[in-house]
Amino acid sequence: MSVLIVGTTALDSIKTPKAENPRLLGGSASHAAVAASFFSPVKLVGGVGEDFPKKYIALYRRHKIDLEGLEILPGKTFHWSGEYELNMNNRRTLATELGVIETFSPTLPKSYQTAPFVLLGNIAPALQHRVLDQMQRPKFVVADSMDLWLNIALDDLLKLLPRIDGFVLNDSEGHQLTKEDNVFTALKKIHALGPKYVIIKKGSHGSILSGPKGFFICPAYPLSKVVDPTGAGDSFVGGMMGFLASAKGPIDANIRRAMVYGSVTASFCCEGFGLTRTTKIKRADIEKRVKELEKLTKF
Amino acid sequence: MSVLIVGTTALDSIKTPKAENPRLLGGSASHAAVAASFFSPVKLVGGVGEDFPKKYIALYRRHKIDLEGLEILPGKTFHWSGEYELNMNNRRTLATELGVIETFSPTLPKSYQTAPFVLLGNIAPALQHRVLDQMQRPKFVVADSMDLWLNIALDDLLKLLPRIDGFVLNDSEGHQLTKEDNVFTALKKIHALGPKYVIIKKGSHGSILSGPKGFFICPAYPLSKVVDPTGAGDSFVGGMMGFLASAKGPIDANIRRAMVYGSVTASFCCEGFGLTRTTKIKRADIEKRVKELEKLTKF
DSSP states (O other): OOEEEEOOOEEEEEEOSSOEEEEEEESHHHHHHHHHHTTSOEEEEEEEETTOOHHHHHHHHHTTEEEEEEEEESSOOEEEEEEEOTTSOOEEEEEEEOGGGGTOOOOOOGGGTTOSEEEEOSSOHHHHHHHHHTOOOOSEEEEEOOHHHHHHOHHHHHHHGGGOSEEEEEHHHHHHHHOOSSHHHHHHHHHTTSOSEEEEEOGGGOEEEEETTEEEEEOOOOOSOOSOOTTHHHHHHHHHHHHHHHOOSOHHHHHHHHHHHHHHHHHHHHTSSTTTTGGGOOHHHHHHHHHHHHHHHOO | OOEEEEOOOEEEEEEOSSOEEEEEEESHHHHHHHHHHTTSOEEEEEEEETTOOHHHHHHHHHTTEEEEEEEEESSOOEEEEEEEOTTSOOEEEEEEEOGGGGTOOOOOOGGGTTOSEEEEOSSOHHHHHHHHHTOOOOSEEEEEOOHHHHHHOHHHHHHHGGGOSEEEEEHHHHHHHHOOSSHHHHHHHHHTTSOSEEEEEOGGGOEEEEETTEEEEEOOOOOSOOSOOTTHHHHHHHHHHHHHHHOOSOHHHHHHHHHHHHHHHHHHHHTSSTTTTGGGOOHHHHHHHHHHHHHHHOO
C-alpha cells in the first residue's frame, strides 16, 4: 500500500570544521520519503521554489516517489544552513530562509486522497491539519513534530493529536509537552491527549513505543561514527511508515518490526551528509543491519 | 559457585524535599552483595566501624552473605549524606565522612582466596589491586569504578585494567577515560587498555557490552518512578556477577543474560531508598521482570 508523506522539502547547507556541503537535498519530507521508498510507494506533498535543482527531482524519481503533490511555486526553496562543531555533537543554525514554504498550503491531487497510510512529517501543525482535512478515511495516520511547533503552535498541535493514530516526538519534546522527566510517565500523559500509539525517540539510545500492546524498547543500530544526524528522526518515521504500509496484518503485529526498520534506515542517514548515504543503499543493506540488530539484542 | 565482592560498606543519609532517610545501609559492596545474593553465595570484603548497626549485619546474614571478610575496625563507619532535588534527577553531596575506610586495607580470609568469581566493586583502585594480589587464579574478575578514581588514582586504575577480565563504567566515565563521545569507539579504546569485556552503563537507557562475541545492547527495565538511583550501578554489576557465578557453561554463553538479570535487579534498587526495596524482593520477582523485558524487546 502507499504512504502519503507531507513535510518540508528544503535545501540544507551543512558546514563542518572540515567541509562545506552547500544546498544538499533536505527537509523532513525528503528524508522521510526516501526512507519510506525502500518499502512502499510514496506520494510526496510539499512545495519548492523555482530554484529547486533538477537533480533532486531526478533523485526523488529514482526512488519512485510520486511527485504529483510536489508544487513548484514562484520564489525560492526553503533553505536552512547550519554549522557543526568538531565533535559533531553541537549544531547551530546559521540562517533560515523560509522562501516559498512561508505561504505554502498543500492541495492534494485526487489520487493522493485515498492513500491508506499518512505521515504528517515535521511541518507547521496547521498544514498537517490541512492535509488530513483532504484525506478520505486513511487507515493509519502518524504525525511527527518539533520543539518549534510546541513553542509557537501548541494549540494547533493539541488539536491535531486526537485526529491521529500515532505521534512521534523526541525525549526533550516529550518533556516539554508533559513536564515529565520520566519517559514512561510522559508516554502515558501523551496518550491522554489523543494518540493510541506514542513513540519517543532517544537518538543513539533508540526509541520507546507505547501502544495498545504495551511498551516496546526499540534499539538503535550501533554506529562508531556519526557524520550528520540531520534527518535521522524523519528517516526513522519514514522507514517505519514505509514498512508498515508494506506489511500484511494488523498494525499491532507489525509496528515493532517497522520501528526496527525505521531505526536501521535512520542509521544510514547518520553516516553521510544530508541524504548522500541513504540514497546509495539498497533494501538488502537494510535487511542486513536488521538481522545484525536481532543478534545484538538477543539474550 | 561463589562471588567475592569488595567495595565500600557505608551508611548513607539520603534527604529529599519530602523525607529524610538517615543512616541507611549503603556502599558499593552492600548493594552489589545483596544483588548477587539472589543468584549465588557471596563473600563480602569490607571494613565498618564500631558504630555499624547490628541490624545491617542481620540484613547481610538474611541474604546468606559470608561476613568472614567484613572487618569491624576501631572508629566510625564511612558515612555519606546527600540531598535530592524535587525531580529526583539532581543529587548533591552534603557530607562525606570517610571514617575507618580512610585506612582500610583488606586481608582476605583463606576461604575467600579461591573464590572463582571476583567483583572489585567501586573503591580505591589500590584496594582493588590488594584484593586481587591475594586471590588464587580466579575464573572471572570484573572491576567497577567511578569518576573520583579517574581523577585522583588514574595510574592505579590503568594498572588494574590488564589484570581483569571485565570492566564496567558509565558513559560519562567512558568519555573521561577515552575522550571519545561515541560509546562504541570508547568501548574499543578501553579494550586496548586490557579488559576483554567492557560494559558501558547508560542508566535508564540500558547498557552496552563489548566482548569477544561483539556488542550486546542490554535494555533497562522501564520504571515510571525512580525513588533513589543510589547503588543502581552496583546492583547491576552485583546481579550480573551473581548470575554468572550460578550459570553453567562459558562466560560468553551467559554474559548477556547475566546483564539482563543485573539490569532487572538494579530496577528494584531504584524503586526505594538505599536497599529498602531490593531487600524486600524474591528471586521470583526478578524472574518476572526478566520475562517482561524479553517481551518488551522482542521484534
